[in-house]
Amino acid sequence: MQYASKVIEKKWQNFWKENESFEVKEDYKLPKKYILSMFPYPSGRIHMGHVRNYCIGDAFARHFRKNGFNVLHPIGWDSFGMPAENAAIQNKLHPKKWTYENIAYMKEELRSLGLSFCEKQEFATSDELYTKFEQEIFIKMYEAGIVYQKSANLNWCNDCATVLANEQVEDGCCWRCSNEVVQKEMPGYYIAITKYAQKLLDDLKTLESSWPSQVLTMQENWIGRSEGLEFKFEVTKETRAKLDKMFSSFEVFTTRPDTIYGVTYVAIAPEHDIVKYIVDNELLPKNKLNAIKNIQKIAEKDRANLEKEGVDLEIEVIHPLTGQKLPVWTANFVLKSYGGGAVMSVPAHDQRDFEFAQNYDLPIKQVIVQNKDEAISSRLKEAFTEDGILVDCEGFSGLTTSQAKEAIIYHFEQNSIGTKKVNFKIRDWGVSRQRYWGAPIPFVHCDSCGLVPEKIENLPIALPDDVEITGEGNPLEKHPTWKNCACPKCGKDARRESDTLDTFVQSSWYFLRYATNFKKWNNEAINLEDSNYWMDVDQYIGGIEHAILHLLYARFFTKVLKDLGYTNSSEPFKNLLTQGMVLKDGAKMSKSKGNVVDPDLIIQKYGADTARLFILFAAPPTKELEWNDSAVEGAYKFIKRFYERASNITPNGLKSFRNIDQKALNKEEKEARKKVYEALVKSNEVLTKTYAFNTLIASCMEALNSLQVQKNEAIWAEAYYILTNILEPIIPHTAWELANEFFALENFEKTIEIKNEVFEQDIILLAVTINGKKRAEIEVSKDASNEEILELAKKSSEKWLENATIIKEIVVPNKLVNIVIKG
Ligand code: ANZ
Ligand code: ZN
Numbered sequence: 001m002q003y004a005s006k007v008i009e010k011k012w013q014n015f016w017k018e019n020e021s022f023e024v025k026e027d028y029k030l031p032k033k034y035i036l037s038m039f040p041y042p043s044g045r046i047h048m049g050h051v052r053n054y055c056i057g058d059a060f061a062r063h064f065r066k067n068g069f070n071v072l073h074p075i076g077w078d079s080f081g082m083p084a085e086n087a088a089i090q091n092k093l094h095p096k097k098w099t100y101e102n103i104a105y106m107k108e109e110l111r112s113l114g115l116s117f118c119e120k121q122e123f124a125t126s127d128e129l130y131t132k133f134e135q136e137i138f139i140k141m142y143e144a145g146i147v148y149q150k151s152a153n154l155n156w157c158n159d160c161a162t163v164l165a166n167e168q169v170e171d172g173c174c175w176r177c178s179n180e181v182v183q184k185e186m187p188g189y190y191i192a193i194t195k196y197a198q199k200l201l202d203d204l205k206t207l208e209s210s211w212p213s214q215v216l217t218m219q220e221n222w223i224g225r226s227e228g229l230e231f232k233f234e235v236t237k238e239t240r241a242k243l244d245k246m247f248s249s250f251e252v253f254t255t256r257p258d259t260i261y262g263v264t265y266v267a268i269a270p271e272h273d274i275v276k277y278i279v280d281n282e283l284l285p286k287n288k289l290n291a292i293k294n295i296q297k298i299a300e301k302d303r304a305n306l307e308k309e310g311v312d313l314e315i316e317v318i319h320p321l322t323g324q325k326l327p328v329w330t331a332n333f334v335l336k337s338y339g340g341g342a343v344m345s346v347p348a349h350d351q352r353d354f355e356f357a358q359n360y361d362l363p364i365k366q367v368i369v370q371n372k373d374e375a376i377s378s379r380l381k382e383a384f385t386e387d388g389i390l391v392d393c394e395g396f397s398g399l400t401t402s403q404a405k406e407a408i409i410y411h412f413e414q415n416s417i418g419t420k421k422v423n424f425k426i427r428d429w430g431v432s433r434q435r436y437w438g439a440p441i442p443f444v445h446c447d448s449c450g451l452v453p454e455k456i457e458n459l460p461i462a463l464p465d466d467v468e469i470t471g472e473g474n475p476l477e478k479h480p481t482w483k484n485c486a487c488p489k490c491g492k493d494a495r496r497e498s499d500t501l502d503t504f505v506q507s508s509w510y511f512l513r514y515a516t517n518f519k520k521w522n523n524e525a526i527n528l529e530d531s532n533y534w535m536d537v538d539q540y541i542g543g544i545e546h547a548i549l550h551l552l553y554a555r556f557f558t559k560v561l562k563d564l565g566y567t568n569s570s571e572p573f574k575n576l577l578t579q580g581m582v583l584k585d586g587a588k589m590s591k592s593k594g595n596v597v598d599p600d601l602i603i604q605k606y607g608a609d610t611a612r613l614f615i616l617f618a619a620p621p622t623k624e625l626e627w628n629d630s631a632v633e634g635a636y637k638f639i640k641r642f643y644e645r646a647s648n649i650t651p652n653g654l655k656s657f658r659n660i661d662q663k664a665l666n667k668e669e670k671e672a673r674k675k676v677y678e679a680l681v682k683s684n685e686v687l688t689k690t691y692a693f694n695t696l697i698a699s700c701m702e703a704l705n706s707l708q709v710q711k712n713e714a715i716w717a718e719a720y721y722i723l724t725n726i727l728e729p730i731i732p733h734t735a736w737e738l739a740n741e742f743f744a745l746e747n748f749e750k751t752i753e754i755k756n757e758v759f760e761q762d763i764i765l766l767a768v769t770i771n772g773k774k775r776a777e778i779e780v781s782k783d784a785s786n787e788e789i790l791e792l793a794k795k796s797s798e799k800w801l802e803n804a805t806i807i808k809e810i811v812v813p814n815k816l817v818n819i820v821i822k823g
Helices: 005-019 048-066 082-091 095-111 128-143 193-207 213-223 237-242 257-262 273-280 286-297 351-360 401-414 510-514 528-534 549-563 599-606 608-617 629-648 651-659 667-690 693-707 713-727 732-742 786-796
Strands: 032-037 070-072 147-157 162-164 181-191 225-235 249-254 265-268 310-318 325-331 342-345 418-424 443-446 450-453 484-486 493-496 539-543 576-579 582-584 763-770 773-781 805-812 816-822
Touching: 005 608, 005 732, 032 048, 032 528, 048 070, 048 539, 048 576, 048 582, 048 599, 048 608, 048 667, 082 095, 128 147, 128 450, 162 181, 193 213, 193 225, 193 418, 193 549, 213 549, 213 576, 225 401, 237 310, 249 257, 249 342, 257 401, 265 310, 265 351, 273 286, 273 310, 286 310, 310 351, 325 351, 342 351, 401 418, 510 549, 599 608, 599 629, 608 629, 608 693, 608 732, 629 693, 629 713, 629 732, 651 713, 667 693, 667 713, 693 713, 713 732, 763 786, 773 786, 786 805, 786 816
Parallel strands: 032 070, 032 539, 265 325, 539 576, 763 816
Antiparallel strands: 147 162, 147 181, 225 249, 225 310, 225 418, 265 342, 310 325, 443 450, 443 493, 484 493, 763 773, 805 816
């Protein structure tokens, strides 16, 4: 038998396609598994990261299919987005043509890996049918008050002429073109993820044992819940007059109400309404106004690491407990959009406040100490930020930080001057993009009716094909006629919204679309019955780079879609595996580094099974994987050996392997058989618990090695019966070829029974006790007779038996030998 990977792989890929081997069964009484690798962006060619992602997913899918589950293992394309438009700009290719040609090409590449996708459930998110239902969902969310429009300062890239999400801004520059990002006030559409902040946080608990803890922590921090006190500072009479009676108070939020007696000044954001008013009305000297304007120019998120800077606004507020007058400053570290955009500054106990106070020589007052007897140090070198005991705090002195937090909040609430408050860092999700290649936001601007959602029956609002894409502005905005429409409400001439949706919207519900049988795709976004059966995703596999945004948005959408009646699922991904990166020479494989290994070349040279085996063998899936040419070669050699050794399978062996008499086997035979069954046990363990495919493959290699010296035909046949089965998820082509040749393809339809007799020890250990005291241990053969055992036992304990008379000898099978003596 000569291993010819090309022939074998083509043969089985054609077989699977013709027989639709991996389509789902429409029998919802069967146990199910929904296995999903994050869908790809159709960039043009697949890379090793894809190969890793899909080989891991495929191993799960094939394993569960083999064990009797109805498996949904879909593939599709996250096909809207900027690269398509950039190709249009650079190479004059239409984004649609570019995208769908890439999809066709990459689909063939994936097929050449032998991945077991159910192809009937395939779609691309740029398909008009997908857009149609995404628009429907967006309108339903608008009607439920979860989508709204507002104006805000946004990150704007002049080069790309588009708004960027915060995450698309890297060091103040556009993630795509590296041009400087500026702030621009623009209207946009938002999805109120903040309404679900608490739920998104709470439900992380349900994922504790099945998601990587690192991902849970990242999500928790991103949601950023904090609990504290919200209250208002009243401005002084003089300040009220100075501000033309426009402001009498403003709100602050603190997580440390216990430090309130240490407040020595108040700091407000450069974008705070009071600062705006002071600047607009020139209520400060020129140099100060200019200083404020300079701070305002820098984007909020870029201020984080700057030297603490600010301006004295020459106004005052009243301390709510002491009545003391406090100066108000504007400071670059106060954020406009968090907790009222103002801070009670406690320089003794907050490091930012401390640095600011030092820069401007503001008073520092310590009110928390580590222990009671400690003298207050006259000069702190840095803020004391730990918990401690209150000093110099009127009636609250002597309380601990946590007692004081509670007592002070209680005091504020009793006197109706403040309330306990929970704050979240997470912001609502701005989804407007001024781009062509996206899902049009299905709204209409009417001069009489204002903003009106399109009628559901008019969906999809499709993209026009005849566009000119130059890279400047929004092609939809510039299109001569596309925008013209009738108002869905009053029928008058109106204009379509030309913004399109962020591509993260598409990836936030695609897994629910997959969970709907394709025959129903024309009629509804998500079929409830189908989704009840298939959801949640049993195993989700993808890169750690999606730890926050995609996973959070997908969790959020699932919850919203549940509330809107589309699904009953509330957490989409039951188990999450974040795969490690593929490296070459220690660096991430990437085009820009010029260290890419093309999967196609590996497949051509060695075959898909080699690529798959190498990828799963070289490292556990969550760890980084270092590319290694000689290990690829090694993977090939193993498969070749596995294939060619199958020539040891004989008709005799095939006839007798199902009835092997374990007792009749010699030591080597038992050893070889045990190794094979160990690999079988490992297979279940790896695919349901540890995910350590590398150990499963190692086990199979060991088993093959231990067969080497075998003459027993039944053992050879049985070994191949089992090994083809457990290697099928990893090297499917070779496995199907061998199974088809020697067994039957049904070999892949049922669980192979584990025979425990194989693991039974030949040698057992017995304790020898004399008058109940343990004196020795002996090793005896499993089927040794009592006489043999007693003889050994006596020998092992000679010195205790020397001058004694044996009264009784008892053998407790598999446990011990007890000898009772006298003398
Ligand atoms: C006084 C204080 C004393 C504070 C102290 C901290 C320590 P987290 O935990 O992230 O929610 N803060 C409030 N609003 C702010 C804003 N808009 N911009 C910048 N900082 C703001 O942070 C809450 C704390 O951050 C609040 O508690 C406030 O400072 C500050 F020893 O109040 B704290
Ligand atoms: Zn109208």
